[in-house]
Amino acid sequence: MSRRKHPPERGAKPRPRALASARARGRSRRVRAALAGLAACLLLGGAGFPLWHGGFVHGAIDAARAAVERAALGAGLGIARIEIRGLRHADADTVQRALGATMRAPIYAFDPEAARERLLALGWVESAAVARRLPDTIHVDIRERRPFALWQHNQRLHLIDRAGAVITGERLARFGALPLVVGRGADDRAAEIVDLLSAREALAERVAAAMLVSERRWSLRFDNGVEVRLPERDTSAALERLAALQARHSILDRKLRAIDLRLPDRLIVRLLEPVRAGAGKRGKKT
Template identity: 45%
Template sequence: MSGTYAALGFLGAWVGYGMALSGDWRPTAEALTAAAGFRVQSIEIQGLAESDSTEIVDRIDVTAQSSLMMLDVERARQRVAEIPWVSDVSVKKLYPHRIVVSLNERLPFALWQDDGRLKVVDRTGAVMSETILARHTALPLVVGTGANARAEEAVDLMASAPSIRSRVRAAVLVAERRWNLVTVEGVEIRLPEEDPKAALARVAQLQATKRLLDRDIVAVDVRAADKLFVRLSDAAAEQRKEMNKARMPKKRGTDT
């Protein structure tokens, strides 16, 4: 019998060697270990809120015939980590037939508009998605080149004037140096590079006392610390021009 066992062992080793050379060993090992009770039966995903569970399962790349023993968890982890919504992830095997994926997601913080396209970004400005869902429409909007990297600064600026926050639609980064705020009515509030919060507080005070933003204007410029410039709409400017004409005294004719 010992000779028979030795022959079978030699034959098995020779077959295994041949399979290794041909590259066919993995499917065979997959089938054998799956049949032995290690077939993947469930994938549990923990910490899921924004990411697509289908995409996560696809990146783990298992089928109903896959063996848990043959799963490369590091490769699966790296593939899941490539999903923009995912900030950190671990993939574990729980024998005999479970895969557990634990992840931390990036949180959507703002919408960034650049070159006419909208993207969802996190607090650091990293792009998470170019698909805007209904739940993202209430996010603060920042506009312009480099505005995504300064989204937290823009949101903090807008929040510094709570009395008019609901009227501010977007923060626009100008020349990557300073901010303009745009109201839902289309009024542009031009802020200075230095201490924009103090300038915005002036606008909030004028709104409280003079209803500045309710007037027929298109821009408020508070970049100068001791001055304020207001640009009227075309209709308001024309009306003001006509009123000034009416107020001017008419010249009396002279006898010749």
């Protein structure tokens, strides 16, 4: 027996499936209206120059843009979620401000490329990717610079990466275990001396600072205050020589002010306290 479908009684509540379908159709209409408004705004913007100078349109673009914003918000195209990945050291609030995304603002009005440029201006940010994910999400992937060394120049201290790029000059206490390089140009050449020392662990663990002298050669300051002057060329061979002297004679533990290794065929040392003339000679009895 066939069943006849009776129309719903007046005042009856719509079924959940029908209600959801109606909401989806309404949302779809609002989205289409917002996109159509955006297209109209772009077309008007393209024609704005001759119309503006012809005196026929005044403020039409702003009015159209405002209308599109209202339509977009009504269609659920406002920013409701901001996803940022890759942060470890960078300050989240600073990154948020540079991103420039405002919650509930029209998502189409957000410029991902401009936001990316602002993020790249931050010291911690090495690379960034910014994207709009409709209908309501801004997604950001950040790769931070890796702290490599501390650089001191003009009595100011900076954190730098391996390439010498300055990351930050703030809150540096947590990076106190990193190598310290000093002097003009030492930022760009930090990897050079750090790599040479890393291959000689017994020396590296005692170096307090590596100083670039006249942007030409390195001098090392050790933990007991001894300064070792390295040559401009063949720095690696000089460090090998120093490592051998330390292993055989504990030269860094002597009462010395400086060790000069700039000449390959000789070793010059400066004593911590100069020997006075006649010291050690017995005086005459009177």
